Amino acid sequence: MENRSYANVQTDQAKNICIGIENSGIPYSANFTDKELKLTYDSDHHESVDEILKKAQSGDYDEMLREIKAKREGDGYLILLPTVAHYLHTTEGALKRRPEEQQIRLCRLYVNFWFADTPTIQRELSKAICVNRETEQNMEKPKPTEQPDMEQSRAYITRETLHRQAEYIRQKQAIKDKQAAEKTERENETERNKRL
Structure with a gap:
């Protein structure tokens, strides 16, 4: 910086x-x-x-979580649909025409990114909508008879996933290092005992 x-x-x-x-x-x-x-x-x-x-x-985040928890009927996350529609510059009705599981997924994504800045929230919600649209279009297309081209398939990995994987690798390496150090210490101790 x-x-x-x-x-x-x-x-x-x-x-x-x-x-x-x-x-x-x-x-x-x-x-x-x-x-x-x-x-x-x-x-x-x-x-x-x-x-x-x-x-x-x-304090709005805690209030939002209380409202989600307090909703008795259906999935509590759906109370956030008007807010999600606002960030996506669309109407609540347009989102309600989508399958309910997609609506819930968008609302949960909004909660996960709530602390981020506005452009990030908009980008993540838009990305989720685009992935859902691509999935819907792929489901509507007739399946080709030949093997799909592997180069066309794409993997979407979030920054959070990368951080989790890196942390897991670091932890595994730390365990290996500790085990190697303990083994070396045991070997040194054995060698010292032999000398005595």
């Missing part, structure tokens, strides 16, 4: 703020406790970080 901005915030939402900044693709570093967040970030993203900080401090 060439141009840095700093923020020192008293908050119990530090982890969620970092998740929102990470999901928004903003370069940053942070130190936090359960009551305070010290943040360094790329100043080109000042407006996005301000938006994320304000959202995190508003």
Whole structure:
């Protein structure tokens, strides 16, 4: 980061703020406790970080989760459909014409990205809609008799998936390193005992 901005915030939402900044693709570093967040970030993203900080401090997220939980009939996530429609610049009615499982998936995705900035939420929801449209179109097309071209198939891997995989690999390597160190220590101990 060439141009840095700093923020020192008293908050119990530090982890969620970092998740929102990470999901928004903003370069940053942070130190936090359960009551305070010290943040360094790329100043080109000042407006996005301000938006994320304000959202995190508003208490709206917890209120939204309470409303979802309080809904008795159907899936509680569907109460977010008007908000999702707003972010997608479409109508609630247009989304209601889609299968209910897709509506629920969009609403859950919105909750997962709630702490991100507005452009990120719009991008992720639009991406999900496009993938759903492609899936629907593929289901409508007659299946070809020949083997499908493997080059045309695509894998969509999210940043979160990559981070999880990297963390898993790091943990596995740490276990291997620890086992190797323990084995070396045992061998050294055996060698010392032989000498005695």
